[in-house]
Each structure stands twice: as C-alpha cells, then as structure tokens.
Amino acid sequence: MADPVVLEEVSYAFGEGELRRAVLRDVALRVMPGEIVLLTGPSGSGKTTLLTLIGALRAMQAGRARVLETELAGAGEGQRRALRRRIGFIFQNHNLLGFLNARQNVAMALELQAGLTERERLSRADAMLASVGLEDHRHKPPSQLSGGQRQRVAIARALVGDPGLILADEPTAALDKASGQEVAALLRRMARQRQVPILMVTHDPRILDMADRIVTMEDGRVVPALPAG
Amino acid sequence: MSLLQSLYLPLRLSWRQLRAERARLLAAMAGVMFACVLVFMQIGFRAALFDSATALLSAMRAELFLMNPLTTASFRPEPLPRIRAQQALALAEVRQSVPVYMAQVTWRNPESGTRRAIQLVAFDIESDAMGFNGLAALADRLKQPDAVAFDRRSRPEFGDVGRLLAGQPGTPLPVQIGGRQMNVMGLVDIGPSFGADGNLVLSETNFRRLLPNRSVANVDLVALRLQPGADPVATQARLKALLPEDVVVLTQPELVAWERRYWEEATPIGFIFTFGSLMGLIVGMVIVYQILFSDIAGHLREYATLKAIGYSNGYLARVVLSAALLLAVLGFVPGAVVSAVLYDVVGSATFLPLGMSWSRAGLVFGLIFGMCAAAGLLAMRKLRDAQPADMF
Incomplete structure (x- = not known):
C-alpha cells in the first residue's frame, strides 16, 4: 500500500x-x-x-x-x-450545520456517496454516533450539545464516510x-x-x-x- | 448521485434551513405574499378594466358594425350618417341593420336628488340586437313613451333603483334624466365601465324625446346582423367596397379590440397597472434577495465546510435556488387565497368584474416564481465568499 x-x-x-x-x-x-x-x-x-x-x-x-x-x-x-x-476533515470549530441535528449532520457526509438510501445513511450515522458515545444525543441540534460533544459529532462526521x-x-x-x-x-x-x-x-x-x-x-x-x- | 437525489437533497437541506428560523421564514413569506397580492390586484384591475370597457360591445348580437373612423371609444362616439345603415342593406347577406345611439346625460338620483352622468344606449328594442339579461322581458314596456331600463349593476351613487322598483311592483319608477321626467320600467344587466358608471337602455324614439336636438340623420353605431351562413369577413370586404370612407366596417372582435386599444394606448391606465405589477415584483424580489443573502452570509462557515468535505458549488447553488423556489410556493399559496378574498371584497365595492381564474393564478405564480428565481440567482453570488481554504 x-x-x-x-x-x-x-x-x-x-x-x-x-x-x-x-x-x-x-x-x-x-x-x-x-x-x-x-x-x-x-x-x-x-x-x-x-x-x-x-x-x-x-x-x-x-x-x-x-x-x-x-x-x-x-x-x-x-x-x-x-x-x-x-478525506475526513475536523476543524478547530466544529462547523456543524446549526439547523440540523447530530445524526443529520453526520449523514450529510454520506449524501455525496451514490447508491445509499436515506435509511442506510441514517443507520450508518447512528452507528457512528454510538461509537463516539452520543447515541442518546443524536436528535439534538448542535446548540444543545456541549463543546466536547459537538467535536465528537464532528469526528463522527469525518469518519462516517470511511475516509483514507x-x-x-x-x-x-x-x-x-x-x-x-x-x-x-x-x-x-x-x-x-x-x-x-x-x-x-x-x-x-x-x-x-x-x-x-x-x-x-x-x-x-x-x-x-x-x-x- | 442520481438526478432525482441531486435535486431532492438540496431542496430538503434548504427546507430544513428555512424551517429552523421561523421569524425569518415568516418575514420572507410575507414579502412574497405582499408581491403576490399586489400583482394579483394590478392584473385583476387591468383585466376588469378591459372586460368592463368592452362588456357593452360584447353583449351586442351582431356580426358586423359600422362606425365613424374618428370614434375613439364607445362612450364618446362620433356620429355617422344614418343613411349608411340603409346602404348596407343593399347586400343580400345583411339581414338586419340596427342603428345604435349612445350619449351620456345626467341622471338625478331618485333617493338623494344628486346628479351624475349616465350612459344611454338606444336602439330598436324589437330588433333583438342586444343580448342584455332581462331586456327581452321588458321589450314591450320599453315601447311606451319615456320608458327606460336601468342597469342593475350601475354604481350605487345612482340610487337603489332595484329596491325602489321592488317596493312598487308593476308601477314604473319616475326619474329625472337630462332634465326630462322618464320612467324606469325594469332592470337589465350590463355593468359599469371606466367610461360609464351606469347604463340606461331605451328605444330609439324615447332617445329622440330625451335629446331632441340630436340630428335625426346621425347615428353613433350601426349593428349589422347577417343572414345565417353568411361569411362575416367576406361581407366586411364587400361593405368596405360599397360604402364611402366616412365609415369603418368592423367585425365584433375588431370592434372590441378597437375599444380595448383606446384604454390600453390612449389612457395611462393600462400602463399604470403594468407598472404597479412590476413594482410589486421588484419589491418582492428585493425582500427575497435580502432574506437569501443574509441566510448565506450568516452561514458562510457552514457552506465553506460543505465545500471542504466535497460538496460542489453547483450543489450549494441548488440549495439557494431551492430556498427561493420554496419561498415562491410558500408565499404564493396564502397570497392567492388573500387575493381571491380581496377580489370578492373589492369587486363588490367597485362593481368591477374581478375574479380569480386558474389561468390568472398560473400567470401570477409564473411571475412570482421568476421573481424568486431572480432573487436566488443574485444571492447565489454570495456563495463565492464561502472559501474552504479559509476553514483551517
């Protein structure tokens, strides 16, 4: 490789x-x-x-x-x-979309991939949020999350598309x-x-x-x- | 991404963005609604003007008309020699030739006594050349001396003639018209126009009684009714060859168009309504542009983030355009409902034929859609400021 x-x-x-x-x-x-x-x-x-x-x-x-x-x-x-x-990007500020909840923000990174259904996108987003320990927060918008939680959502967004x-x-x-x-x-x-x-x-x-x-x-x-x- | 997804996903994103800020969404919807109502009213008035201005002419049951070429509009006719009406009968195709007299005289309100100009339409009642509702039932009574029929859709300033007549069934209502005592025998349906606030229908003979100074050799319009199966256009050509230059021969659509052209071109009214519609669209566009622009400006970091993670400019442009089009739909629907209600209210206050139609709704939606799309295209330029390179 x-x-x-x-x-x-x-x-x-x-x-x-x-x-x-x-x-x-x-x-x-x-x-x-x-x-x-x-x-x-x-x-x-x-x-x-x-x-x-x-x-x-x-x-x-x-x-x-x-x-x-x-x-x-x-x-x-x-x-x-x-x-x-x-590539998965993680910024100094989380830069999540304020009008989307956590799982929608993570799923945004998957909307660019062809051949995924909405259900697949959301279930992958949920799985990724669970692995960063936010399964109970997936329906919250960024404004209701702490700084650390937001950055964890940003990590989930960066990783959900299996970046290289x-x-x-x-x-x-x-x-x-x-x-x-x-x-x-x-x-x-x-x-x-x-x-x-x-x-x-x-x-x-x-x-x-x-x-x-x-x-x-x-x-x-x-x-x-x-x-x- | 499939084509459907590449349209649906940006649309969904822009909807979620719009929905997140209720106050801003409501402001934008109000702006679009405002433009929508303004355009509906302007277009409605414009159409009502032209419809009402030509209602009298459209109700005439004749295929061809003779008119003085100097006549600009029917409420202000130039006379033509009555002999032309007889000459037209020289053609076998012409079955009947009906002279029509038009003039405006003062009418004294039977209730309050105030005076106001009213339009007279006089012709041989028996000729059946006018298709006004209610006229057939009154035909015999209008042959009596000094008998007139009153247009029930005349403006209320002429007095509530309908109620007065209903209060005395079978008895004519005496009124003062042009300084002469006349009798209202009944009601017909014509409708006011911008040139005439009300109408009276009467026989040729009663017209002469009312206006004795008018030369008997002159008429204002001649309605020609043709034999069944006769070709109006061919007959028109033959009449033109037959008659001297002091009359024009018009088909009914041409006569209506002549009248319409006067209001469109010789008065500022048509222009005023077009200008009003344009102003409404421009104001609406500025409002939508402002909303979209501040939406983009307020979300530049988010847009730049989307670019950074691989979204294209085209995708973001579709998000902005989708927002514009959503606003068009969200503003149009309540705007159309409000306009329909206003049409009813204003129509009953002004007696103008205002009405909502599918084709008009379609036209206004097209205009509003175009307005929002133009605002979206202008606002889209702000997307260039979303630079993913500045994100780190």
Whole structure:
C-alpha cells in the first residue's frame, strides 16, 4: 500500500510581486498508513497552509504532492473535490450545520456517496454516533450539545464516510482540558480501529502523547524530526 | 448521485434551513405574499378594466358594425350618417341593420336628488340586437313613451333603483334624466365601465324625446346582423367596397379590440397597472434577495465546510435556488387565497368584474416564481465568499 501522503519540494507563497511572501519552502513530508502525525510549530510557520494543500482546499503552486494516490500538482477543482470526499476533515470549530441535528449532520457526509438510501445513511450515522458515545444525543441540534460533544459529532462526521485520511486542525483548542483529552483519545482510538492515518495541526501540549510522530515546522520548513513521546 | 437525489437533497437541506428560523421564514413569506397580492390586484384591475370597457360591445348580437373612423371609444362616439345603415342593406347577406345611439346625460338620483352622468344606449328594442339579461322581458314596456331600463349593476351613487322598483311592483319608477321626467320600467344587466358608471337602455324614439336636438340623420353605431351562413369577413370586404370612407366596417372582435386599444394606448391606465405589477415584483424580489443573502452570509462557515468535505458549488447553488423556489410556493399559496378574498371584497365595492381564474393564478405564480428565481440567482453570488481554504 502506498503512503497516504507524500510531499516533495512543496513551496507556497501568498501575494504577488513585492508583496510576495513565502510560507512554505521545499517541504517534504510523508505520512505512512495508519500513522498519527502531529504538526506543531509557532504560528505563521506554515503548518495550516500545508494542511489546506494536503486537503486539496488550495491549488498547488510548486512541488509534488500525492495524497491518497492523487497527484495534486496541476489538479483541477473537480479532481480536488473528488479527493476531498475521501478525506475526513475536523476543524478547530466544529462547523456543524446549526439547523440540523447530530445524526443529520453526520449523514450529510454520506449524501455525496451514490447508491445509499436515506435509511442506510441514517443507520450508518447512528452507528457512528454510538461509537463516539452520543447515541442518546443524536436528535439534538448542535446548540444543545456541549463543546466536547459537538467535536465528537464532528469526528463522527469525518469518519462516517470511511475516509483514507483524516486532517485535523487544532480540534481540541476550543475545549477544556478534560474534554480535550477525551476527544483526542477518542480520535486516536477510532483511527487505530480503522487504520486511518491522521495528520493533525496542534499547539495543545496535552495531547502530544497521542502521536506516533511529531513534525515541527518553522519559517515554512520542516525541522528535523524528534522521536515521539 | 442520481438526478432525482441531486435535486431532492438540496431542496430538503434548504427546507430544513428555512424551517429552523421561523421569524425569518415568516418575514420572507410575507414579502412574497405582499408581491403576490399586489400583482394579483394590478392584473385583476387591468383585466376588469378591459372586460368592463368592452362588456357593452360584447353583449351586442351582431356580426358586423359600422362606425365613424374618428370614434375613439364607445362612450364618446362620433356620429355617422344614418343613411349608411340603409346602404348596407343593399347586400343580400345583411339581414338586419340596427342603428345604435349612445350619449351620456345626467341622471338625478331618485333617493338623494344628486346628479351624475349616465350612459344611454338606444336602439330598436324589437330588433333583438342586444343580448342584455332581462331586456327581452321588458321589450314591450320599453315601447311606451319615456320608458327606460336601468342597469342593475350601475354604481350605487345612482340610487337603489332595484329596491325602489321592488317596493312598487308593476308601477314604473319616475326619474329625472337630462332634465326630462322618464320612467324606469325594469332592470337589465350590463355593468359599469371606466367610461360609464351606469347604463340606461331605451328605444330609439324615447332617445329622440330625451335629446331632441340630436340630428335625426346621425347615428353613433350601426349593428349589422347577417343572414345565417353568411361569411362575416367576406361581407366586411364587400361593405368596405360599397360604402364611402366616412365609415369603418368592423367585425365584433375588431370592434372590441378597437375599444380595448383606446384604454390600453390612449389612457395611462393600462400602463399604470403594468407598472404597479412590476413594482410589486421588484419589491418582492428585493425582500427575497435580502432574506437569501443574509441566510448565506450568516452561514458562510457552514457552506465553506460543505465545500471542504466535497460538496460542489453547483450543489450549494441548488440549495439557494431551492430556498427561493420554496419561498415562491410558500408565499404564493396564502397570497392567492388573500387575493381571491380581496377580489370578492373589492369587486363588490367597485362593481368591477374581478375574479380569480386558474389561468390568472398560473400567470401570477409564473411571475412570482421568476421573481424568486431572480432573487436566488443574485444571492447565489454570495456563495463565492464561502472559501474552504479559509476553514483551517
């Protein structure tokens, strides 16, 4: 099985001409199957930009990037959208749709898959909510859930479509210590069960122990690796 | 995704979104309803104007008409020589030639004594050339001197003639018309128009008694009734060749169209109603646009999230358009009901023939649908601000 994420010589800059500011310089990064990689570094080091490139949310400028066997250099919006459907995203804010309840939010991630009936979508959403411990809350809208519960719904939404990769951006930043650790542990357990690799940007020192490997970035470059733990 | 799913799922999503904010939904529905009622009323008035303006002419039972080419509208006719009516009989196809006289005179309200202009329609009652309801039963009595028949649908300012007549069965009601004492023998059905608030039907002879200064050589309109099986268009062509240039020969649809064209083109009325409808649609569109726009602006993060997890721009555009179309339906249904009630209320207050029809409801729904779709297309541009790259 090929590595889910392979980046070589990826560079990226914002702005034009004199205002051009490089945020990524010759980044190389590899995530192996089933691996949990944390990306840390000071703000402005380019880790979020890197995440949006891997997540096909932005078009590549220079370098080569293969994500889930899709070459991102020169990929059009259609190809990138197709790739995004195979990635589970977890955001700093849960970004659930406020007018949908928990199971409808999770089922939204399945509406893009052809050949599923409404019943199948909802039963898969229910099963996923049960596995994140929210089976009793599936009919509640996000406004009636706690911060940790919302982030668990977001995890369920990211995982329900059986993604080949999970990209997470500070998923615990908005949570208190207990629920942050709970969410991190849940994410780690779910990813391990399914053998899904995770690439997570985080500043949160409380959850660094969940990683197989920690990659540190500074000034748009990857700092040579430290052993985890 | 199948085609059906790709339409149904965005529709369901937009419905769930609309439903979640009741107050906003009600405001949007009220906006659409407002536009809907406005358009219904404007279109209704417009149609009622044209229908009532031509009701008198439509009720005439004749295939061809002679008219002075300078006549712009029937309530203000230019006279034509009476001899043309006789000349038309030269053709074998013309069975009967009925001169019609029209004029407006003052009528004194038998109850209050106030005066108001009323339309006279005079012709040979025996000719059966006019199809007004109730006329046949009165035909004999209208031959009496100074006898008239009153249009029961005339505006109430003329007095409640129906009630006065019912209070004295078998006895004519004396009224003052144009300074002369006349007798109302009974009631007919014609209906007021924008040019005439009320109508009186009387015989040619009584018309001359009432307006002795009118030249006997002049008439205002000639109704020609043809032999059964005669072709009106061919006869029209032969009459045109036969008669001098001081008359036009019109079929009944042409006569009605002539009258209609006066109201459409020579008065601002037709334009006013079109303009009113347009204003209603624009106001409605702005309201719907505002609602949809603020819905998108308030949910940009959610829309960006949907894009991030693989939803296409097209899908989100369908969500916005679905919302627009849902608002069209949700606003139209109560709007049509309110309009139907208003038609009844306004129709009985103004005596204009206002009525809801399926074809009109269909037309207004089409307009409202288009209005909401245009608002949706405008609001959709806001979706570009939903950038999934800004999500992290």
